[in-house]
Amino acid sequence: MVTVSMDVKTQDRSGDSGAGSRMAAEVAEQPLAVQRTLDALLPLRGAVSELAQGRRRVLFAARGSSDNAAVYGRYLLETRAGVLGSLLSPSVATHYRASLDLSDALVVCVSQSGATSEIVDTQSWAGANGAATLAITNVEGSPLAEYADLALVTRAGPELAVPATKTYLTQLVAMAVLGTALAPDPTVLDAELARVPGEVERLVREPHGVDAAVGALRDAAYAVVSGRGLMMGTALETALKLEETCLRPVRGYSYADLRHGPISVVTSGMTAVLVAAPDGPLLAPMAELADDLAARGATVVGIGGDPAFADACAVHVPGPELPEALAPLGAIVPAQLIVEGLARELGLDPDNPRGLAKVTATDPPQPKENP
Amino acid sequence: MVTVSMDVKTQDRSGDSGAGSRMAAEVAEQPLAVQRTLDALLPLRGAVSELAQGRRRVLFAARGSSDNAAVYGRYLLETRAGVLGSLLSPSVATHYRASLDLSDALVVCVSQSGATSEIVDTQSWAGANGAATLAITNVEGSPLAEYADLALVTRAGPELAVPATKTYLTQLVAMAVLGTALAPDPTVLDAELARVPGEVERLVREPHGVDAAVGALRDAAYAVVSGRGLMMGTALETALKLEETCLRPVRGYSYADLRHGPISVVTSGMTAVLVAAPDGPLLAPMAELADDLAARGATVVGIGGDPAFADACAVHVPGPELPEALAPLGAIVPAQLIVEGLARELGLDPDNPRGLAKVTATDPPQPKENP
Numbered sequence: 019m020v021t022v023s024m025d026v027k028t029q030d031r032s033g034d035s036g037a038g039s040r041m042a043a044e045v046a047e048q049p050l051a052v053q054r055t056l057d058a059l060l061p062l063r064g065a066v067s068e069l070a071q072g073r074r075r076v077l078f079a080a081r082g083s084s085d086n087a088a089v090y091g092r093y094l095l096e097t098r099a100g101v102l103g104s105l106l107s108p109s110v111a112t113h114y115r116a117s118l119d120l121s122d123a124l125v126v127c128v129s130q131s132g133a134t135s136e137i138v139d140t141q142s143w144a145g146a147n148g149a150a151t152l153a154i155t156n157v158e159g160s161p162l163a164e165y166a167d168l169a170l171v172t173r174a175g176p177e178l179a180v181p182a183t184k185t186y187l188t189q190l191v192a193m194a195v196l197g198t199a200l201a202p203d204p205t206v207l208d209a210e211l212a213r214v215p216g217e218v219e220r221l222v223r224e225p226h227g228v229d230a231a232v233g234a235l236r237d238a239a240y241a242v243v244s245g246r247g248l249m250m251g252t253a254l255e256t257a258l259k260l261e262e263t264c265l266r267p268v269r270g271y272s273y274a275d276l277r278h279g280p281i282s283v284v285t286s287g288m289t290a291v292l293v294a295a296p297d298g299p300l301l302a303p304m305a306e307l308a309d310d311l312a313a314r315g316a317t318v319v320g321i322g323g324d325p326a327f328a329d330a331c332a333v334h335v336p337g338p339e340l341p342e343a344l345a346p347l348g349a350i351v352p353a354q355l356i357v358e359g360l361a362r363e364l365g366l367d368p369d370n371p372r373g374l375a376k377v378t379a380t381d382p383p384q385p386k387e388n389p
Numbered sequence: 390m391v392t393v394s395m396d397v398k399t400q401d402r403s404g405d406s407g408a409g410s411r412m413a414a415e416v417a418e419q420p421l422a423v424q425r426t427l428d429a430l431l432p433l434r435g436a437v438s439e440l441a442q443g444r445r446r447v448l449f450a451a452r453g454s455s456d457n458a459a460v461y462g463r464y465l466l467e468t469r470a471g472v473l474g475s476l477l478s479p480s481v482a483t484h485y486r487a488s489l490d491l492s493d494a495l496v497v498c499v500s501q502s503g504a505t506s507e508i509v510d511t512q513s514w515a516g517a518n519g520a521a522t523l524a525i526t527n528v529e530g531s532p533l534a535e536y537a538d539l540a541l542v543t544r545a546g547p548e549l550a551v552p553a554t555k556t557y558l559t560q561l562v563a564m565a566v567l568g569t570a571l572a573p574d575p576t577v578l579d580a581e582l583a584r585v586p587g588e589v590e591r592l593v594r595e596p597h598g599v600d601a602a603v604g605a606l607r608d609a610a611y612a613v614v615s616g617r618g619l620m621m622g623t624a625l626e627t628a629l630k631l632e633e634t635c636l637r638p639v640r641g642y643s644y645a646d647l648r649h650g651p652i653s654v655v656t657s658g659m660t661a662v663l664v665a666a667p668d669g670p671l672l673a674p675m676a677e678l679a680d681d682l683a684a685r686g687a688t689v690v691g692i693g694g695d696p697a698f699a700d701a702c703a704v705h706v707p708g709p710e711l712p713e714a715l716a717p718l719g720a721i722v723p724a725q726l727i728v729e730g731l732a733r734e735l736g737l738d739p740d741n742p743r744g745l746a747k748v749t750a751t752d753p754p755q756p757k758e759n760p
Contacts, residue, residue: 074493075446077473081646093478097485102448102494104475107464109618113670114468122445122493123473240638247480267611269640275452299484 041179041263041361041368045354048184049219052347054173055188056195056211062170063199069150069168070200073124077149079106079140080128083182083258084154084189088128089251090346091193097248098343099201108136111143121148126196129153130177130185132160141165154192156185170195179369181263183354186255187218190347197343210340214347217338221351227335228352231291231319232359234333238289238317241266244307245293246273247300249322252293252346256321256353260291263361263371273300273307286315291356292331293349294323298342305330319356322349412550412634412732412739416725419555420590423718425544426559427566427582433541434570440521440539441571444495448520450477450511451499454553454629455525455560459499460622461717462564468619469714470572479507482514492519497567500524501548501556503531512536525563527556541566550740552634554725557626558589561718568714581711585718588709592722598706599723602662602690603730605704609660609688612637615678616664617644618671620693623664623717627692627724631662634732634742644671644678657686662727663702664720665694669713676701690727693720 070076076095078088085105092103106125110116125144129137132155141162145151153166156174163169172188194211198204235241241260245253250272257270290311294304301323308318308330320327322337322345335356338348361368441447447466449459456476463474477496481487496515500508503526512533516522524537527545534540543559565582569575606612612631616624621643628641661682665675672694679689679701691698693708693716706727709719732739 074490077475085646093481096478096481096489097487100488100490102475102489102491104448104473107467107618107621109671110464110467113618113674116467117471118467118473119445119471120473242638247478247484250478267613267638267640269638275456300480303484 039179039358039362039368041181041183041354041358044177044179044183045351045358046222047175048187048222048351049215051174051184051188052191052218053215055191056214058173059170059192059195060211062168063195063204065168066152066170066196066199067204069152070124073122073150074102075123076101076103076196076200077106077120077123077125077144078103078128079108079111079125079137079144081108081134081136083186083255084128084130084137086251086255086258087154087186087189087193088126089254090190090248091126091196093248093250094193094197094343095200098206099197101200106140106144108140111140112136115143118147120144123149124152125149126152126154127162127166128155128189129160129162130156130182130189132157132162138162138165152196154189154196156188180371181259181357181368187347187350190350194344194347207341207343210344213340214344217340217348218351221336221338221348222355225352225355227333228355228359230333231335231352231356232363234289234317234319235260235264235291235356235360236363239287241268241289241291242276243268243270243291243293244273244276246304248298248342249293249295249300249346249349252349252353255350256291256293256357259353259357260360263357263368264364264366265371273303277307288316289319290316291319291321291353293321293353294327294337295342295345295349296322296324296337296339301327321352410550410729410733410739412552412554412725412729415548415550415554416722416729417593418546419558419593419722420586422545422555422559423562423589424586426562427585429544430541430563430566431582433539434566434575436539437523437541437567437570438575440523441495444493444521445473446494447472447474447567447571448477448491448494448496448515449474449499450479450482450496450508450515452479452505452507454557454626455499455501455508457622457626457629458525458557458560458564459497460625461561461619462497462567464619464621465564465568465714466571469577470568472571477511477515479511482511483507486514489518491515494520495523496520497523497525498533498537499526499560500531500533501527501553501560503528503533509533509536523567525560525567527559551742552630552728552739558718558721561721565715565718578712578714581715584711585715588711588719589722592707592709592719593726596723596726598704599726599730601704602706602723602727603734605660605688605690606631606635606662606727606731607734610658612639612660612662613647614639614641614662614664615644615647617675619669619713620664620666620671620717620720623720623724624662626721627662627664627728630724630728631731634728634739635735635737636742644674648678659687660690661687662690662692662724664692664724665698665708666713666716666720667693667695667708667710672698692723
């Protein structure tokens with residue numbers, strides 16, 4: 019548990035959040051958490067690649083924030099590694115106890131605590147059905163890490179605020195390690211990966227537009243969040259955090275699903291948060307979506323994108339200067355700052371929203387609510 | 390287009406809806422639409438099985454209601470046929486143009502019109518990447534049907550109301566045909582499949598509890614819908630229809646995802662709609678969820694389940710007497726009746742909610758908003 023004590027010290031030093039919440043402190047710890055996780059996991063790419071030998075599919079099993087990290091992992095695998103990635107439904111394992119031939123699959127189970135029984139059981143089921151198993155968890159020695167064929171243990175350190183921040187971001191780092199390990203050239207994104215800690219730090223220290231975004235959400239009767247492709251997981255995670263932490267029903271839609279029908283509920287009084295990467299084939303469609311939502315009367319808050327996207331948004335919060343494949347590792351930071359600020363603005367405690375409990379990450383035998 | 394003219398006649402005869410909306414008339418046509426579709430598709434099970442020879446995976450591509458039908462298809466395949474089913478992200482095909490080895494996959498593209506360009510393009514991409522392709526569409530001769538290796542053409546007839554009802558239910562029939570075609574014994578559910586049209590008819594004619602459910606939703610500040618496993622698609626479809634047709638933000642959650650965090654936003658003033666099958670491993674957990682939501686102050690509307698589930702709900706609407714594997718083919722009917730009734734109660738036109746357009750299903754070159 020060296021990383022735990024390291025992290026507690028780090029936390030004590032990060033006093034620049036101003037907000038005083040544990041969540042804000044943990045957001046500010048992320049540059050170091052990302053760096054530690056990169057240092058620990060990049061050397062494991064060879065082992066990941068070896069484990070995946072002869073496996074044609076990657077299947078993810080996760081819940082909540084971990085599931086949103088898996089959504090990123092899936093798109094990264096499909097678009098950068100040419101490997102099909104899919105999300106498993108844990109109930110197929112835990113309740114239906116289905117017999118499936120998984121001998122051609124690598125099953126990746128994701129749980130911050132490594133102790134969520136549903137995910138631990140799904141991993142055990144996957145192994146019994148022939149899968150190779152890879153665990154992504156923040157807790158060394160947890161059941162998930164112990165029983166997997168290989169574990170990518172993130173180095174976020176203990177997370178004390180209920181909303182997952184640094185544990186989520188370090189899961190994204192693990193996904194980037196997995197995605198590049200299975201790519202034709204595993205080093206293809208290494209130069210950009212090395213810039214991630216610096217970009218995360220810059221975004222924590224220069225929260226441009228965050229206060230305006232908080233204001234737009236504070237006054238909203240209802241909010242939706244949308245993104246697409248590699249940024250879809252970021253949209254889902256932003257929606258989940260707004261909902262859990264600020265106690266407001268918030269829906270995360272893919273661009274296409276929103277356009278497909280539910281856009282009919284968009285009216286004035288609604289705030290739409292759109293997350294976009296600075297490049298990629300979905301940037302222009304996201305700018306068009308911003309225009310359309312504004313035309314329907316929504317207040318559009320944009321995170322990331324390029325200048326054209328920013329122009330299409332009523333409120334713009336800059337994102338990372340990272341290519342689309344890694345943009346989620348930076349874009350979540352302004353979203354976290356918005357969530358934390360909005361919770362305080364609403365008079366809520368960002369660290370302990372009503373109705374949620376969290377067992378500390380250092381207590382692996384106990385499942386916690388935010389795996 | 391024989392089925393189209395047949396259906397128009399059928400529609401003219403079904404005058405027992407009382408409500409006068411096109412949507413209500415189309416809901417009432419479903420017993421015949423289901424019967425026609427069963428008659429047309431059950432003989433194709435051999436061809437489906439042959440197409441799937443040597444394919445280890447089924448991948449679905451769809452949007453909106455069709456996507457919700459695919460969610461059912463996926464659980465049916467995994468729990469009854471031992472075949473892994475997953476949902477594709479169309480953007481991976483249409484925007485990223487990823488190169489994936491799909492030579493071990495059967496790709497099932499689902500589109501009511503068979504003309505939604507995103508889904509047609511995804512099918513074409515799948516074929517080029519080595520997949521066998523199966524189309525599920527309501528329009529014979531549509532691009533999706535024409536270019537697929539095999540097409541399961543549903544026999545709903547033209548659907549004129551914007552909300553998909555009979556086209557969705559007949560897609561579920563096609564999923565049941567697919568799921569049983571790949572099962573060790575394709576005839577295993579035949580006796581129960583034969584009872585589906587009668588159960589659908591009974592549920593249309595005996596709408597017990599529907600008015601009370603409409604009342605509970607009319608007075609709700611916010612609504613969520615939840616289900617799990619084989620009923621998950623029903624929950625998502627119910628949420629989508631409430632949102633599109635009644636212009637209210639409604640969230641569909643899986644049981645587990647709701648428990649995992651967003652349950653914190655459940656308070657008094659909220660109505661929770663829970664859908665359950667009359668048997669299966671998720672029935673008891675759904676009854677427990679009903680108790681928990683009620684304890685948090687929500688008004689719980691239950692559809693289906695058993696007497697214990699009914700007792701746990703403030704308002705109960707009976708579902709079909711069909712085993713879990715086929716329960717979605719009946720349980721959507723009371724949900725449709727609730728949606729139609731709520732729209733009228735709110736002074737909205739169930740057939741033409743604001744902001745949605747629909748090209749008739751007989752115009753295949755035009756994509757419509759409800760593929």
